[in-house]
Amino acid sequence: MICRFLLNSFPRSNQRSSSRLNRWILLWSLVIAVVCLTSFVPTDAQAAPSPDTVKQLIQINDPSSVIDIEIQGSVVHLNGSVTEQASKERILQTIAALPDVTQVVDNIHLQPIAPLSLAPLQQDAEQFWDKALLYLPRLALGLSIFLLLFWLSHPLARLLISPLAWVTKSELIRLVMQRSISVLIILLGLYIFLRLAGLTQFAVAIISSTGVIGLILGFAFKDIAENFISSLLLSVQRPFKLGDVISVEGNLGVVKQVTARATTLVDYDGNHIQIPNATIYKNVIKNLTANPRMRGHFVIGIGYDASIRKAQDIAMEIMSDHHGVLADPEPQVLIKNLGPSTINLQVYFWVNAETHSVPKVASILMRLLVRAYEANQISLPDDARERIFPQGIQLVTNGHPQDETPLNTIQSTEHNSNKAQESLEDTHNETSDDISSDTDDIRQQAAQSRDPESGANII
Template identity: 85%
Template structure:
């Protein structure tokens, strides 16, 4: 029966007493409409013949600020109670915040015996500083009576780190790769390396990328994750680099003589190292030439491999020409669909005498290759520049604008 009665005033109290078909109502309400609705609802129930109305109307109590004042007094009392703890916690937090960096630097001192990486020391120092600051915050919240909140903050730190790790996966991967590169140090600043088809001098290595300067003067930034996961060719770790080129000689040539001439030229050149010794090997037999592969070693720090190879090829060609060693071109087949007209030498001489034009040997052989006169050519090998271009690129890299901010980590 009580569920059938809807009272807007929650402070109203109604007691219902049933005696047979007579219902006695006792209590009080603050609204007349509520009282009438109660009487109508009870009278409409089946089996009720009489409703005794003992419900009194009472005035609604004005809004009291006493509970709020009581809560404020309790809050102030607790604040005064916890004020010394709050002051102590705040002082500890500020002290640890101020001392976080010096303490972190002191804690990472043993790392100098293990690694010389500036990046490792910087990361460890910042990690220790962050832990010290979190410790100060935890102590402050505990002394303030917010133990559960302090535990929640410490727990959420790991969750936030996990979320950020997934959100910035590529950045984290490059950062971790930079840590590994700084520890393993597969190269150093100024080295010539080849990575992912890019060849250049290492100008700078930051926490995100490595900057190379190629031999065209271009700055190339490669993410550290790409460098760490791929093959790194360090051309400076061993300054000795082997160069090679191929030259073809005719089948009617003395092969041993051709090899000896090439060896003599390389052994006499100051840019070619005697140890390891140069080699001249037969690589394959072509359609019209025997192909010789010439191998030589050069100190890349002082000499350029392409420049030395250029001089050796020039000297070798001149030496073969002087020693009558043929270097024929590839065999070709020429087809004349209409045929060619054959003219005898006697007929051509008669025609020439009639025309009054002189007869020359070169006119009889129009397609024959003319050998130039090399008697006046001076081979001054010592005056040719064969210096390495690496130092020039290093100077250009040092003078160029830095394309990325950040300190070097190696």
């Protein structure tokens, strides 16, 4: 009907053109009819699953399986073997669950478990033995060189550092250099042994890791390394020696021991004080025995009614006559300041600290000066104070009109007489005063006491 409709719609004037057109119309009508018929024809055929998908699923469930895959439409044939029954069941269930699979043909069998065999181990052992026999001469040579260098490391190190004795006398410097050279010689022997054994890369790794390990240890033990380096610098510069009296950060004492970590002082109370070497090196060090001459000083105040020149001359005469005071440098008596009630004199004197004690000499000089000023009527007043007597002062006499001498005048005369007598006694006993230095006593106590920590002196 469609063809007839198309034929009637064209004019019949041109018979040839219409016949050609009829053939084209007929052809297209057949094509349209076939398409329409195929679209309504029911079919049970489904698309086949992808082989790659099936292979991926099998590998996921059992990577060690050996299975061949054959796909016919929606039917999947599996031929091969797996290691476990559980793996087989998982593979079948996973593939059967695919939407494009209608049937799974199971031709999978379990792989037999091979018995334990020592053949591979035996083969490896034989190969190792063959290689060992091949490298045995080189191993023996490398081991001999390593043991020889290990045995000769200390003598060689001592021989190599012998010129250091001309440069420094520090035992610590020589010890550190000797140990460092010994370690380098041992590492050289280890490198030669590994190189002859065929472990060149391992030898290079060991040598390289030595520096890395040293860097790591340096950061980890920063304080210890700082004290050790400070001990090296103290050993080289030698700002003090054993037995010297030094003062560091308010700690005064005799140097007893200097190790690679700390310096031990024995103070004048007999206490052991350990100070880290880094602290000593970074702070001010006062060495009191580097120069045996030490200056002592004290202040004494005289009244404003006294003669300043006379007081200075008396002090100079007393210090010049005392055997503990050095004549060179000469002592001095200077005016320090003017106080509320006294003129304060600063007395300077020098002593030999190796034989005399500065505090003892200062004590004796102050005692002699006080007695000399009292004998020469030079007043030593205290600070000015105001005293108020609301009821007045009652004078007491002896009760006889002819004798009007006050009692306080008599007592003052007797007091001055007693002071003069004490001054003569002080002058007479001056030679018996103990002015010896305490440093020797502290040194003896330090020598007799136990060491607070192990380790030899480095200075």
